[in-house]
Amino acid sequence: MEPWAIGAESTIFKTEQWGRPIILKWRPEKPYLLKEIDEQLRRTRTSRECKMLTYARLLGVPTPAVHWTNLASCTIAMDYIEGRQLKLMAGTLSRSLLHELCYRFGQSIALMHRGNVVHGDPTTSNVLIDGKSRLWMVDFGLAEWNATLEMKGVDLHLIHRALETTHWDQQEDMLAGVLEGYMSLLGSDAELAFSRMKSIRERGRYH
Amino acid sequence: MPLICLGLEGTAHSFGAGVVSGEGRVLSNCWDMVSPQEGGIHPREASRHHSDMGPDIIKKALTEAGVAFRDIHLIAFSRGPGLGPCLRATATMARSLALKLGVPLVGVNHCVAHIEIGCLESGFRDPVTVYVSGGNTQVIAFAGNRFRTFGETLDIAIGNMLDVLGRIVGMRFPAGPGIEKEAEKGENYHSLPYSVKGMDVSYSGMLTAARRLYSEGVALSDLCYSVQETAFGMLAEVTERAIAHTKKTEILLTGGVARNKRLGEILTGVANRHGAAFHTVSPPLAGDQGAMIAWTGILQHSAGDKLDVADSHVRPKWRTDEQDITWRASS
Numbered sequence: 001m002e003p004w005a006i007g008a009e010s011t012i013f014k015t016e017q018w019g020r021p022i023i024l025k026w027r028p029e030k031p032y033l034l035k036e037i038d039e040q041l042r043r044t045r046t047s048r049e050c051k052m053l054t055y056a057r058l059l060g061v062p063t064p065a066v067h068w069t070n071l072a073s074c075t076i077a078m079d080y081i082e083g084r085q086l087k088l089m090a091g092t093l094s095r096s097l098l099h100e101l102c103y104r105f106g107q108s109i110a111l112m113h114r115g116n117v118v119h120g121d122p123t124t125s126n127v128l129i130d131g132k133s134r135l136w137m138v139d140f141g142l143a144e145w146n147a148t149l150e151m152k153g154v155d156l157h158l159i160h161r162a163l164e165t166t167h168w169d170q171q172e173d174m175l176a177g178v179l180e181g182y183m184s185l186l187g188s189d190a191e192l193a194f195s196r197m198k199s200i201r202e203r204g205r206y207h
Numbered sequence: 208m209p210l211i212c213l214g215l216e217g218t219a220h221s222f223g224a225g226v227v228s229g230e231g232r233v234l235s236n237c238w239d240m241v242s243p244q245e246g247g248i249h250p251r252e253a254s255r256h257h258s259d260m261g262p263d264i265i266k267k268a269l270t271e272a273g274v275a276f277r278d279i280h281l282i283a284f285s286r287g288p289g290l291g292p293c294l295r296a297t298a299t300m301a302r303s304l305a306l307k308l309g310v311p312l313v314g315v316n317h318c319v320a321h322i323e324i325g326c327l328e329s330g331f332r333d334p335v336t337v338y339v340s341g342g343n344t345q346v347i348a349f350a351g352n353r354f355r356t357f358g359e360t361l362d363i364a365i366g367n368m369l370d371v372l373g374r375i376v377g378m379r380f381p382a383g384p385g386i387e388k389e390a391e392k393g394e395n396y397h398s399l400p401y402s403v404k405g406m407d408v409s410y411s412g413m414l415t416a417a418r419r420l421y422s423e424g425v426a427l428s429d430l431c432y433s434v435q436e437t438a439f440g441m442l443a444e445v446t447e448r449a450i451a452h453t454k455k456t457e458i459l460l461t462g463g464v465a466r467n468k469r470l471g472e473i474l475t476g477v478a479n480r481h482g483a484a485f486h487t488v489s490p491p492l493a494g495d496q497g498a499m500i501a502w503t504g505i506l507q508h509s510a511g512d513k514l515d516v517a518d519s520h521v522r523p524k525w526r527t528d529e530q531d532i533t534w535r536a537s538s
Contacts, residue, residue: 006481008451009444032476033443034436036396087452121405125452142403154361158405164528165348165355166452204359 021080045141046074052140059115061108083130099177106181118147118155123162153196212281214501217297218289220248222257224265225497226272234272236498254292283504286314287522294521313504318527324499329486331457340462341366346449358406358445368410386431393432406445461488510534
């Protein structure tokens with residue numbers, strides 16, 4: 001089978017099951033890494049992603065449904081979402097629709113944070129928009145439970161970072177949309193997370 | 208006679224002077240570094256070293272390049288980021304030379320210079336750059352009109368982590384080569400905190416855990432082996448994330464830690480998996496040195512960039528993504 005996409009840690013195949021398209025997300029061995037580290041990462045992330053895709057949905061975040069998981073081969077079969085990455089769409093949308101989508105991206109992150117879950121890699125590559133402008137979150141391999149304020153702050157910091165690197169010409173609008181959406185659900189808790197985000201940002205070099 | 212640029216680099220522990228020609232030939236690249244008998248670098252000692260050694264290193268660079276002061280058309284200096292006292296000592300030499308010779312002055316960003324000299328050597332046009340040194344751990348790529356930091360360390364730099372670990376186990380600064388040598392003899396892997404957050408990494412937890420393993424009597428070779436494999440594995444992962452996210456097709460490894468063979472091996476694997484070209488900048492051009500400053504100065508000068516002496520204050524906290532890259536076409 002030809003890969004449909006090569007991700008950072010996985011190879012993605014698109015296939016069919018019961019007449020419907022599905023995605024196989026396979027975490028292949030990486031011979032260039034130490035075997036002990038590689039195996040541990042592949043297994044824990046596959047297991048975590050499988051559980052987290054379902055748990056995030058329980059918290060109200062749209063995610064592709066998991067059909068089956070094979071921990072031996074580190075493969076997850078999940079729904080194929082007919083959509084495009086927000087990363088690729090952002091430059092083509094009207095300002096109001098982009099704001100709306102970022103607002104809902106912020107709300108999705110807020111729903112997870114309210115359930116003490118962090119996504120771990122909340123870039124615009126991992127936000128899919130389907131044909132009906134519905135938003136889906138994917139790629140939960142770095143997600144974590146029992147999230148502390150620090151972990152939520154890191155999550156927000158990563159969004160900020162992704163916007164400034166990938167959407168430099170729209171970053172202010174997009175960040176404003178995300179933060180408004182986040183605040184709309186979390187109220188005063190959002191303020192705590194925002195101020196932690198700022199302090200994490202300043203820990204980077206040269207601030 | 209082609210354009211001749213003298214570049215001065217003095218952001219941290221080393222001072223370098225390099226002469227580069229307009230068509231990108233490195234005519235000389237001389238440097239010297241503070242090498243404390245014990246402990247780390249003190250900024251004041253380093254800046255005194257630069258002031259004391261600078262003039263001789265500059266003369267040596269000119270002699271090796273076969274040029275005289277009157278042949279120089281341009282002076283470039285490392286304006287930041289770095290240690291304030293070191294930057295100021297270097298800037299003072301650059302300003303004096305520019306005024307004395309009556310030639311233009313250009314202020315260069317140290318991180319940008321690492322990327323540009325790497326591109327010159329490799330012929331890469333638009334790489335994802337993994338810049339790893341004592342002071343920096345960054346994954347940088349060009350987007351829009353800037354070099355943007357897609358990932359970086361949230362606490363200490365990888366080289367700093369290795370140096371401090373080296374100090375704990377009694378190695379001299381810089382400890383990277385000693386750790387690499389020990390790691391080659393290592394056989395048993397001890398689990399250490401693997402901390403990747405998106406495209407960012409964190410090394411402080413690993414340092415604490417490594418210190419504890421050492422105090423518990425874990426063999427030095429096994430400790431170094433475990434630290435390298437974990438620290439480099441994290442770098443591999445954030446590099447893969449940056450490649451997958453940006454869809455770029457070149458990976459450039461640079462900075463002092465780029466000398467580590469094992470790191471090069473791991474990133475070669477990453478490049479192969481993603482069908483990307485890979486280049487490790489050769490040691491003379493990967494560490495801090497003047498040629499990279501000179502070459503980047505030439506690029507900036509060719510784009511019309513110049514700096515009045517009166518405005519040439521140093522920028523110790525100058526971020527990579529704060530400078531408009533006028534000499535590259537916007538993407």
